Amino acid sequence: MTGPGPTPAARPGGPAVVRVLDELVVSSLCVGPMENTAYLLTCRASGTQLLVDAADEADRLLALVRASGDGLATVVTTHRHRDHVGALAAVTAATGADLLVGSDDADAVVASTGVTPRRRLVHGDAVICGHVTLDVVALRGHTPGSVALAYREPGDAREPDAVAGRAHLFTGDSLFPGGPGRTTSRADFTQLMDDLEERVFARFDDRTLVHPGHGAGTVLGAERPRLGEWRARGW
Incomplete structure (x- = not known):
């Protein structure tokens, strides 16, 4: 149990950090030499599972899947970079899970992993995990097809980790504590900042948890006062 605040970092080689919400269990696991965080979302009503980024260490990810629900239905890849897809082929082969990835990153993911996506995601799409719906938020700039997933808790939250009506954002490498993810040009940085301001900070309130x-x-409230600073520094 993590409490209602931001999720602490999972430790390399350590156990998953688990947040129990009313509709979802969110388990985060640190994998691979780049210390990626993969998130396993489990619908509490159905046991259906969705994995955000099959990044590395397929054996540990699959062990988490087996321990946490009734079967992995979907892998959402937030973007095409190799450190986020290292275990994708092995995980989808072992589970039969469908791959969903941002449309403009899909060809690169196929080329590097050999896994063909069932859906190429665009901004405003919905992704279903059992009885839970997550919204797709395209955040262009770190890569052209980077996507985040947004989930909003129900208004009658009861679990100790839950907050009624609070949103959760699974942002890949597009937003971190302290600023946006790395970009390779001023145009990409400007695009990412525009998307963050218009699609994240203008839409979600300060309670929103960023994963x-x-x-x-x-939380967005900790980052919002620094938007102007990020713009000015250019990274």
């Missing part, structure tokens, strides 16, 4: 692709989480 990034590496390290500890944050």
Whole structure:
């Protein structure tokens, strides 16, 4: 149990950090030499599972899947970088899970992993995990097809980790504590900042929990006052 605040960083080689919400169990696991955080979402009503980023260490990810629910139905890849897809082929082969990935990153993911996506995601799409719906938020800039997933807790939350109506964002490498993810040009940085401001900070309130692709989480309220600073520094 993690409490209502930001999710602490899972430790390399350590056990999953588990957050129990009313509709979902969110288990985060640190994998691979880049210390990626993979998130396993388990629908409490159905046992259906969705994995955000099959990044590395397929054996540990599969062990978490087996221990946590009734079967992995979907893998969502937040973006095409190799450290986020290292275990994708092995995990989908072992589970039969469908791959979903941002449309503009899909060809690169196929080329590097050999896994063909069932869906190429665009901004505003919905992804279903059992009885739970997550919204797709395209955050272009770190890569052209980077996507985040947004989940909002129900209004009558009861679990100790839960907060009624609070949103959760699984942001890949597009947003971290302290700023946006790395970009390779000023145009890409501007695009990412535009998307973050318009699609994240303008839409979600300060309670929103950010679950990034590496390290500890944050809340939007801690990051919002620094948007102007990020713009000015250019990274």
